[in-house]
Amino acid sequence: xxxxxxxxxxxxxxxxxxxxxxxxxxxxxxxxxxxxxxxxxxxxxxxxxxxxxxxxxxxxxxxxxxxxxxxxxxxxxxxxxxxxxxxxxxxxxxxxxxxxxxxxxxxxxxxxxxxxxxxx
Amino acid sequence: xxxxxxxxxxxxxxxxxxxxxxxxxxxxxxxxxxxxxxxxxxxxxxxxxxxxxxxxxxxxxxxxxxxxxxxxxxxxxxxxxxxxxxxxxxxxxxxxxxxxxxxxxxxxxxxxxxxxxxxxxxxxxxxxxxxxxxxxxxxxxxxxxxxxxxxxxxxxxxxxxxxxxxxxxxxxxxxxxxxxxxxxxxxxxxxxxxxxxxxxxxxxxxxxxxxxxxxxxxxxxxxxxxxxxxxxxxxxxxxxxxxxxxxxxxxxxxxxxxxxxxxxxxxxxxxxxxxxxxxxxxxxxxxxxxxxxxxxxxxxxxxxxxxxxxxxxxxxxxxxxxxxxxxxxxxxxxxxxxxxxxxxxxxxxxxxxxxxxxxxxxxxxxxxxxxxxxxxxx
Numbered sequence: 001x002x003x004x005x006x007x008x009x010x011x012x013x014x015x016x017x018x019x020x021x022x023x024x025x026x027x028x029x030x031x032x033x034x035x036x037x038x039x040x041x042x043x044x045x046x047x048x049x050x051x052x053x054x055x056x057x058x059x060x061x062x063x064x065x066x067x068x069x070x071x072x073x074x075x076x077x078x079x080x081x082x083x084x085x086x087x088x089x090x091x092x093x094x095x096x097x098x099x100x101x102x103x104x105x106x107x108x109x110x111x112x113x114x115x116x117x118x119x120x
Numbered sequence: 121x122x123x124x125x126x127x128x129x130x131x132x133x134x135x136x137x138x139x140x141x142x143x144x145x146x147x148x149x150x151x152x153x154x155x156x157x158x159x160x161x162x163x164x165x166x167x168x169x170x171x172x173x174x175x176x177x178x179x180x181x182x183x184x185x186x187x188x189x190x191x192x193x194x195x196x197x198x199x200x201x202x203x204x205x206x207x208x209x210x211x212x213x214x215x216x217x218x219x220x221x222x223x224x225x226x227x228x229x230x231x232x233x234x235x236x237x238x239x240x241x242x243x244x245x246x247x248x249x250x251x252x253x254x255x256x257x258x259x260x261x262x263x264x265x266x267x268x269x270x271x272x273x274x275x276x277x278x279x280x281x282x283x284x285x286x287x288x289x290x291x292x293x294x295x296x297x298x299x300x301x302x303x304x305x306x307x308x309x310x311x312x313x314x315x316x317x318x319x320x321x322x323x324x325x326x327x328x329x330x331x332x333x334x335x336x337x338x339x340x341x342x343x344x345x346x347x348x349x350x351x352x353x354x355x356x357x358x359x360x361x362x363x364x365x366x367x368x369x370x371x372x373x374x375x376x377x378x379x380x381x382x383x384x385x386x387x388x389x390x391x392x393x394x395x396x397x398x399x400x401x402x403x404x405x406x407x408x409x410x411x412x413x414x415x416x417x418x419x420x421x422x423x424x425x426x427x428x429x430x431x432x433x434x435x436x437x438x439x440x441x442x443x444x445x446x447x448x449x450x451x452x453x454x455x456x457x458x459x460x461x462x463x464x465x466x467x468x469x470x471x472x473x474x475x476x477x478x479x480x481x482x483x484x485x486x487x488x489x490x491x492x493x494x495x496x497x498x
Contacts, residue, residue: 032160034449035422035456037478053478055424057159057449058349 003106004115005066007048010090016103019094020066022054025119027089031056033082038074038096045069045098047105052095054085067105069098130176131270131327132334139345147244149177152347159349163451166316166354167492170276171346172337179247180266180324183238183258193238196258197231202373202396204383208233213298213311215381217373218250223398223405224369225376226253228361232298232311239298239309241271241322243363270330275320275354277495278342283310283321286336290321295496303333315351317358317494357450357457359416359489365427366414366445366459372398374405375461377414377489382406413467416487417444417458417475423482424449424456425475431460432474437481441466444475450491457491458484 001013008026011018027033035055045051045065052063074096078084085093100106110118127150136143141152152174154162165171185192194205203216213232217225227246232239242250247265254263274283283290286303293299293312301308306329314320325333337343352362361367367376385391388403396402419425426447433439447458458475466473469488474481 031154031158034160034451035424037423055449057163057353057451058153060424060426 003109016100018098021094024089036082043071068101073097131330132174154347154349162346162350166276169342170278170282173273176270177244179242181240182264184262186260204385210235219398223372223401272323275314275316275318279320282340282343295498316354357491416489418487419456419484429475
């Protein structure tokens, strides 16, 4: 199941594990990324708190935690090559996996159609 | 920043929109920060081929002495600018800055000898103040801001070949030459200069012909439009100061490591030593040095360290020593680059210091500027 946030993140849900990344729309708005900083595995994230940082030549931007949970895995590939986020934002450019505190929290997020309406 | 209802537009505004530029307010103008290619690719294209920049927002100013003599205009401007303007040969330009009574800097500028007058290019954000200042202080001179001209910068290793398709004399010009030229029937003033670290040209032209000339340049397969985003990363890799970031009224030219801009004639013992605002402090600093300096900063990791990051002597952030004034990711360096001010004790290249970024103290090394090897055609 694919869910979206108003902060332009996607979550792919598999039981109580959510794979999290930024949307193609967000990647395009940010431009070519040159630096990615990911959370530590084991970090406890709080919804809307800082989870990661991405930087283009121009500016640094925060990536927020979409829901409460614990980081179980991070995608080192985008740290080594941030351009992966631009080339495959909703695939190989994923950011981290989150073990959700309450998997029912995800129900409140947007589905793909609602997200598409949001970004016009 | 104020929500200005009426941002000014350059003569190329419609062209920027048609090219799909992302527009942002800059110094009161609606300016292209990037085109669809994006900052990274625009930067790299400029270093590998040629980039065309709209810098029409900058102030183009004519200074003409009432006597009609170049020397009189030059001597008048030397009272405000501490570089050798009298000694500038016809058809040549050089870098300078307006200093204030405290030895700080009011703006930086390019100054050209145009045989019987001076042609001066100043920063967009300062141009109204600069023009008022010159009108009030240049004795027996007429100061005219050219409102009906555009300014384009064409930069990169293919700039000469691109421009030569419209101006066959381009290859004959050397770095900092300023020539008259006719392009597509328009009277242009072309200098072989720029602010990217690359060989290139700045072309002043009538506003009415700007779009036609820009389109002709962009019609060359090696030439792409480049926005203010890449202009900033290019100039930073080239170690060039941005007024308002790296230099301002709180920095003296010597603190800013701009000693190279002073010629012998204006220094102590020179024919026209001093005689500019803040001369006591600046000449003293030229002789004896100062306590802090603008330096290049090379972050050791991959994280960009940006303007206003605080600098520390130690990894624990106990001893604060300065601040980053410009910082980004350098696409050609393939890593982060920055500039900032540190006490003299830390200025030696190779010295390790630390910058606070998101609560961490990241190591960086004092680096020799520029970060890239400039390709000016001297």
